Amino acid sequence: MTEVATSPTSDHLLVIIDPVARRTDGESARIAKDVLSAGASTKVCLPDGPEEFARALRRRGSRRPVLVGDDRALVRAVSLLHRQRELAGCVLSVVPVGPAVGLAAALGVPTGAVAAARAVLEGVERRRDLLVDDSDGVVLGTLRIPPVSAREADAETGAGARPWLRTCQSLVRTLVPARSSRPAVPEPGDVARPSRLRVEVDGVTLVDVGQPLEAVSVTPNGSGAADVEVRPVSVGAEAAPLWVAGRSVTVSGADFRYRADAVVSGPVRRRTWTVWEAALGLTLPG
Template sequence: MATFATSDQLLVIIDPAAPQTDGESVRIAKDVLSAGATTKVCLPDSPEEFARALGRRGSRRPVVVGDDRALVRAVTLLHRHRELAGCALSVVPVGGAALAESLGVPAGAVAAARAVLDGAERRLDLLVDDSDGVVLGTLGIPSAPVRAAAAAAEPVGVPSGHPWLRTTYRSLVRTLAPRPARLSAVPAPGPARLRVEVDGATVVDLDQPVEAVSVTPGSCGIAEVEVRPLSLGAEATPLLARGRTVTVIGSDFRYRADAQVSGPVRRRTWTVREAAWALTLPAHA
């Protein structure tokens, strides 16, 4: 791993959602980073401004302050501009950070910021699909179920006090407001019929329904693949495979790549890129 000097110049890009999620952690991260290095702080208002700030980083090391979606967005942008191999990313997690933590980033603004200043660059494998999408952590098929609220939200500005006044206010607001689309729970995806090929060899074919497929970039350019066949009684034994390319073929399937659900598609191929990107982690990791 390559270590960094605290004198390095940093470009601190604060994801637009981070201050709303946890403004105190954002403030702490800025204070720790500014005390240990020369920093330029950017507070973009949109994903487009986020992209422009990253593209204009110059010689500064980019530090993303935000959740897993912000980390994936930064990796995707650098990959699509073919700049990923030469740019070590750092992240201070604010918000949902299960992916970042699984990669070794410390939880908490102080520990993560200290790792940015005193840590080391670690090269990691990456899954890249045939539409130029990336997967840092785990790919899941079918995608996890998404639940939507069934009940209407409380109107903003409902007065406190007498119950009859609250009821009258709610009725008036709901009468004047446009009727929202009915929301309900989206059912969990059922068994899928998929052909899964690893390095050209068929692991499971369309005649065998499967409950789930997961693909994870392992190490040394090899992906770990697990296929869970549909169980009609005792739990079925997962089918395991390892390889550099994974192709999934099926009828309009969706997949979850890190924090993003994509599809439906009928065919997608993922290829492992060995040591394709670098993340700053604690030196002892």
């Protein structure tokens, strides 16, 4: 994390209260609104869905955006600002409210409604690195690539034996977006099997498809690079994990899914993630 000891740029706040926060913990959302309204000039927005959420954020003007919501709402806000190329000039404030706030906590945001609202009013801007992929998706926390499921492995094997099935699968992939927001919940009987992937860091191959893998993880380390951990499948003696740091990570091979900020995306056959240094500005306690 790159720290910038500066005060927030505006005392005029646009408070966007996500509908999930209102539905799951309306009392905390109300407390946050009251604390913020007592300490600054606020405009409160209550979007009913993603389109209204995006419209409110886009039309914020000179007001500093304050998100009252959970991790999914946080990722949505950062993604929107990134795609509008407005992250560099924007300081985002967050009051975590909702069913999942672990990511916000990991970023340093207080999880209590009162403490988080006070941090919005009294905190300082701190910059964090992001991972940005080649489809313009962002990752705030850790990227993980788990083993493929038995169902996926069987599908690949069957498709290899039956060309017509592979053609159908390819057609489906062109019709269904690769990025998915479904939770990573394994289906009954879906046993994981090792992945066979090529992992390249800054253009250098760390592991190739001949080495089966248990898992891959990529985490920005706060210095403009990412820590990459690759865990090979052990045969006999336990295989030691491979560690390396770099600015760009490319994973390719058979279709794979990946978990980024608790959201599963894919399947894809190739994806590159690049570290954007100090790309995200958050208001955190001083």
